[in-house]
Amino acid sequence: MSDEFGLVEPQEGEAFGDEWEEIDLSDDEADRIAKRRDRDFDEFRIRMKDADQFKVEQSVFDDATFAAIYKLVQDGHIDAFGGPISTGKEANVYEALGPDETEVAVKIYRINASDFRHMRDYLEGDPRFEGIGHDKGQVVRAWVRKEFANLERAERAGVRVPKPISVQRNVLVMELVGVADDRARRLSEVNVENPQTAFEVVREYMRRLHRAGLVHGDLSEYNLIIHEGELVVIDLGQAVTIHHPNAEEFLRRDCHNVAKFFQRQGADADADSLFEFVTADEAEEEDEEDAE
Numbered sequence: 001m002s003d004e005f006g007l008v009e010p011q012e013g014e015a016f017g018d019e020w021e022e023i024d025l026s027d028d029e030a031d032r033i034a035k036r037r038d039r040d041f042d043e044f045r046i047r048m049k050d051a052d053q054f055k056v057e058q059s060v061f062d063d064a065t066f067a068a069i070y071k072l073v074q075d076g077h078i079d080a081f082g083g084p085i086s087t088g089k090e091a092n093v094y095e096a097l098g099p100d101e102t103e104v105a106v107k108i109y110r111i112n113a114s115d116f117r118h119m120r121d122y123l124e125g126d127p128r129f130e131g132i133g134h135d136k137g138q139v140v141r142a143w144v145r146k147e148f149a150n151l152e153r154a155e156r157a158g159v160r161v162p163k164p165i166s167v168q169r170n171v172l173v174m175e176l177v178g179v180a181d182d183r184a185r186r187l188s189e190v191n192v193e194n195p196q197t198a199f200e201v202v203r204e205y206m207r208r209l210h211r212a213g214l215v216h217g218d219l220s221e222y223n224l225i226i227h228e229g230e231l232v233v234i235d236l237g238q239a240v241t242i243h244h245p246n247a248e249e250f251l252r253r254d255c256h257n258v259a260k261f262f263q264r265q266g267a268d269a270d271a272d273s274l275f276e277f278v279t280a281d282e283a284e285e286e287d288e289e290d291a292e
C-alpha cells in the first residue's frame with residue numbers, strides 16, 4: 001500500500017470497533033427517547049410529522065427514526081429539514097441545514113422497506129461484520145454504519161465522495177454535493193462533455209478505492225454524480241472489502257457497467273483493461289514507471 005493518497009491497510013474490524021458504540025444511539029437510548037413522554041421530543045416529532053416533506057412519509061418513519069433525527073439535531077448536525085432530493089426504494093435523501101447554514105444531505109433508510117436479505121449477502125463475508133445477527137433492524141443499522149465507514153475510508157484514500165458527517169441508527173448525514181437550488185446530477189442525466197477525461201477520473205477513483213481495500217459493488221452512471229465539473233462517487237452502502245468472497249465478481253460488474261457507459265459516450269474504455277488497471281499491483285506499476 002502506498003502513502004500516495006494517504007491510504008490505510010484494510011484491517012479486520014476497522015471502523016467497526018468500540019468507537020461505534022459511542023456515536024450510534026443504542027436501542028435502549030432510542031427507546032428511552034421515543035417512550036419518554038418528553039415534551040421536547042413529542043413536540044419535535046409532531047413538528048417533523050407535520051412538515052410538508054414528511055407528510056407522505058409519516059407512516060414509514062417510526063419513533064426510533066424520529067429519535068435518531070432528534071439526537072442528530074441535539075448534537076448540532078441538523079438544524080432544519082428541506083425537501084426530499086430522492087425517494088428511493090429503501091432510503092430517502094433530504095436536503096437539510098447543518099450548522100453555520102451549511103447544507104447537508106440526510107439519507108434515511110426505512111427499516112421496513114429495506115431488502116434485508118440482499119443486505120445480508122453483502123454484509124456476510126465482510127470481516128467488519130462478523131457475527132451480525134438476523135434481526136432486521138440490526139442488519140439495516142449495520143448497513144448504514146457500513147456506508148458511513150466506507151465513505152470515511154474512501155475519503156481517506158483520495159476518492160471524491162460526499163464528506164461523511166454523522167450517523168445514528170438508520171440515518172446518515174453527509175455533505176450535500178451541489179446546493180439545494182443547483183443540485184448535482186447523476187452522470188446518467190447529463191451530457192458528459194469530455195468522456196475520456198471523466199472515464200480516467202472514475203478509473204483512478206476505482207483504483208484508489210481498491211487500494212484502500214474496497215470494491216464499490218454498484219458503480220455505474222447512476223451512482224456517479226457531477227457538479228461544476230467535479231465527479232463524486234455516491235451510495236457506498238453495499239461496498240465490500242476486497243476480502244469479501246464476491247469482491248472480484250462485484251468489481252468485474254462495476255468495470256463492465258462503467259466501461260459500457262463511457263464507451264457509449266465515445267471514450268476509449270474496455271471492461272477487461274479497466275479491471276487490470278484497477279487491480280494492478282502497485283509495486284509493478286512503480287517498476288514500469290521507473291523503466292520508462
Ligand SMILES: Nc1ncnc2c1ncn2[C@@H]1O[C@H](COP(=O)(O)OP(=O)(O)OP(=O)(O)O)[C@@H](O)[C@H]1O
Nearest residue numbers: 085086088089091093105162174175176177184235
Ligand atoms: N450527498 C449527496 N449530495 C447530493 N445529492 C445526493 C447525495 N446523496 C444522494 N444524492 C442524490 O440522491 C439520489 C439517491 O441517493 P443514493 O443512491 O445514495 O440512495 P439510494 O436510496 O441507494 O438510491 P437508489 O435506490 O436510487 O439507488 C442520488 O442519485 C443523488 O441524486
